[in-house]
Amino acid sequence: MAIVFFFSLQLSGCLILAVSIYLRVSKGGNEITDQYFPAVNLMIAIGAIIMVLGFLGCCGALKESRCMLLLFFIFLLIIFILLVAAGIAGAVSQNKMEDWVNKQLKAMLPLANQPQSVKSDLENLQKDLKCCGLVNGKTDWSPDPFPESCRCNYTISATPVPGAECGSDRYYSTPCSTRIVNLMKENMVIVLGIAFGIAVLLIFGLAFSMALYCQIGKKDGPTTNA
Template sequence: MAVNKCVKYLLFFFNLLFWLSGCLILAVSIYLRVSKGGNKITDQYFPAVNLMIAIGAIIMVLGFLGCCGAYRESRCMLLLFFIFLLIIFILLVAAGIAGAVSQNKMQDWVNEQLKSLVPLSSQPQSVINDLENLQKDLKCCGIVNGKSDWTSVPESCRCNYTISATATPGAECGSDRYYSTPCSTRIVNLMKENMVIVLGIAFGIAVLLIFGLAFSMALYCQISKKDGPTTNA
């Protein structure tokens, strides 16, 4: 029985796109890692860039394995490709479910990651600079307990008023004209806002993985049937 060329080349081009997407993820992740615009606080305690680098590398390896398996009609490569895709699919679904149901515990987790920085004024100057940049960007003050996390409250905690001294403070400002929300709360809000996007991307990847699983198993079965009579002869 001849191998269906349509299935073979569909799997090949699927894996080529899979490999290219891995290259793109890896390139963007490395650029973010080596660029000087990163914040050491978020990089250290929320290592999303490191995770993206790992994901990009894994996708590249799997894409290469799938391309070679499809082109050479190698049952061993196709079986390995199928197994790894299945593992990634299961992990992706599990991570998506865990992320969706654990949003209520997100604040506690973020606080746990960041509370080691308190008191903030005792940190090295490079960390303090990153903290102040974080406060300016997110319009927050302190990490867990607000401005009380600082021994001496920095100017970055002060609300930016461009009107008069008697102007009514914005919703993010306290009566003392300091940002009233700790940065951990701002970080959690950003994570929750982006959760829908992340889950949507995860769903799209899961659909692609299903196609990859179907194509690889179909080609594997066809190659097995083709090689069967030769093996028995």
């Protein structure tokens, strides 16, 4: 039973690692937003560590090695404490998220001084999130001309694209900082849910490893005394 659990734990680590790498590759590559979504990098690290620890637990259970099981328990306990601390910190600091994002984005103004790679990333971001500028709207692009990605795409009936907030000048009126903050808040619930699921898995791992550790100790006790 314990071996099956440790093997399942290892598979869970592989799954978390694979999904996280996929998200990093498919959603990453934007210099502006990458720094605001560190959760994916954290999930990659957690997935890799759980995969290695699952292998350690399997070896400890198969060889009935108390040393391996004790190491497994200690490392799993450390990860559990760090995960709980990170979850609490994320939930508490959620209200300060908007101020922090705005402060970081304001440091990138004016956009005219940014390299072309950053400007291209922002244009792609404006197309995806239907926004314009970083903090103050289209004026963030001054004195450069406003890019076409700031324009609202109207249909033949002059109805704006769903989700777009267009001004009278047919430019998106919402700055990208607002979109980024809303996206982070929406994803925070998902991240906390995943963290809770991993925490429950770690609790079972702690219980199984300690139970097996004590069971092997009782089995070895009479032999040692003999």
